[in-house]
Amino acid sequence: MNLVVALQKEANPIIQAYGLDKEQGCPLPFYFKENRRLIISGIGRARVSAATAYLMGRFPEKNQPWLNLGIAGHGSLNTGQMFVAGRIIETGSSQCFYPPQIITSEVPVSELTTCGKPQKKYQPNMGYDMEAHAFYQTACLVSTRELVQVLKVVSDNPKQPISQFKPEQASKWIEAKLPEIDHWITELTEAALSIKPNPEINKLLSRITQRGGFSTTRSLQLGSLLRQADALGEDLGALEGMLTDVGSPKQMLAEIEQILSNKRTLP
Amino acid sequence: MINSIYLENSIREHPKARSILSRFPKANVLPCEHYKEVFNPAGQNFRLQKKNPALILAKQTGKLLHSIPPSYGVGGSRNFYFSHLLNCLYDCRYCFLQGMYPSAHFVHFINSEDFMSVIKQTTEESEEPSWFFSGYDCDSLALESITGFAGEFLPFFSKLPNAWLELRTKSANLQVLENQTPFDNVVIAFSFTPEEIGKQTEWKVPPLDSRIRAMKKAASMGWKVGWRIDPVIDSTDFKKRYEELFDSLLCNLPIQQLHSVSLGAFRMPSGFFKKMEKTYPSEPLFAGKLEKRAGMMAYEKNLEKDRLTTCENLLLQRIPKELLFSCKSPVV
Secondary structure (H helix, E strand, O other), X not given: OEEEEOOHHHHHHHHHHOOOEEEOOXXXXXXXXXXXXXXXXXXXXXXXXXXXXXXXXXXXOOOOOEEEEEEEEEOOOOOOOEEEEEEEXXXXXXXOEOOOOOOOOOOOEEEEXXXXXXXOOOOOOEEEEOOHHHHHHHHOOOOOHHHEEXXXXXXXXXXXXXXXXXXXXXXXXXXXXXXXXXXXXXXXXXXXXXXXXXXXXXXXXXHHHXXXXXXXXXXXXXXXXXXXXXXXXXXXXXXXXXXXXXXXXXXXXXXHHHHHHOOOOEO | OOXXXXXXXXXXXXXXXXXXXXXXXXXXXXXXXXXXXXXXXXXXXHHHHHOOXXXXXXXXXXXXXXXXXXXXXXXXXXXXXXXXXXXXXXXXXXXOHHHHOOOOOEEEEOOHHHHHXXXXXXXXXXXXXXXXXXXXXXXXXXXXXXXXXXXXXXXXHHOOOOEEEEEEXXXXXXXXXXXXXXXXXXXXXXXXXXXXXXXXXXXXXXXHHHHHHHHHHHHHHOOEEEEEEEEEOOEOOHHHHHHHHHHHHHHOOOHHHEEEEEEEXXXXXXXXXXXXXXXXXXXXXXXXXXXXXXXXXXXXXXXXXXXXXXXXXXXXXXXXXXXXXXXXXXXX
């Protein structure tokens, strides 16, 4: 799970709740524990793009869950209320994103406008932030859209405009929403796992091709056969054992094909 | 069931859109300019969306009627399909929709008046009967409670005697048929696979016995009924399983109430197949005895021929030849 947060005050409750450790020497404040990572981007489009791209570069595995979390203004919701962005637009841009909502949750779904500066005018049913559009655009380069989400807690609205906002409240509001945030983190992580290919396939492919002699075409054929073997319930460890003494790549492909041939019919 | 609804701005005030929205007071409703903004972007995962698909309410402004592939008809010479809905409530692993669409959201085109107008016009262009198939890009009846499609189109077709409507479905809920007096130019076409194969490939689909009961009920009400044995899926005990299926269908439907039977092998464009295989890498069906022929993925030629011939022979032992139609794959 990659969390991208604009401000330290927004990040603190998350860092504390998950016991994240700070990594020294990073160009941006970066916290982690096991597969949970949090980066503090700073405010605005350029900063959030850079922070997201930094995480993408360091952890290039595809289809990881990504969450942009922070505070936002809203035209209708109360302060302290959380919403998920279902439509993200940006002032001055025609590009619009619709993060597919696959997580069942009580959190309301709202439109969100990413602005270049804090908004003082509010439209009904509209949220306002300064990062989500750029975050979504960047994270979707490496992850399927369902796994990239934006959660915001309302910091200001027409009744309590941004001029009355006190930064220290950000931590309190985020902290109050930790159970719901945790639900999203858990669900998105599970969703990512559900579409993750069996990592043993690529490991086996790598071990076999390292023996040498595999052209690009034969490597692709081998990868395809190993995926089929896995789909057909073949034990990959046992399969590797059967291939130990098989000579050329051509013979190996034929051997796997032979092993699978009797299993290709649905039971 | 529906948590998110996207609504095209141009139909915000359309009575049908308002009626559907009123049935989902708790749903999150989001505006969009055009359904393709939500439905078409690359980088979506069909499998993840299938867990919780959204409903998109839209107006079809593109082509409303399409010709069906040659040989896919059930007796007519003028054959068209139309789609009031894209995507299906059910989740059949063999279904080409998983490979064809970038998204699993349901797109419901609410401008039925435009579909009706073009259907009427097309019918009037010829004295030959025209056939209109409604279940190519969706199940015709599974989302009836939301779309009200059959409730609206059955009365329309009842007044167009030279136009035939096929409602193709795996639904067991036929309440809409009970609310309408049966008439001749409509076929309720039920798709079937043997139970053991269905259990491995058809998710969220009503059990076979309840669908057979639904078929029996539709026939007893006076509707013409069809069997759609498409796609034929290879499995162990193939002949026995299909024989049992055909016997139980026939047991529950007097032959005189059977309009047509269509038969087709598992096949699809290789591009669709590639996407499906990537979406469901652990699916045994996709690791079956398949091959690519002329841009299509299908069972190996001899296997396909054998399985289709087996089904054809089994059917011809039970039904008159003129009721059987083969959906021949364009694969050579």
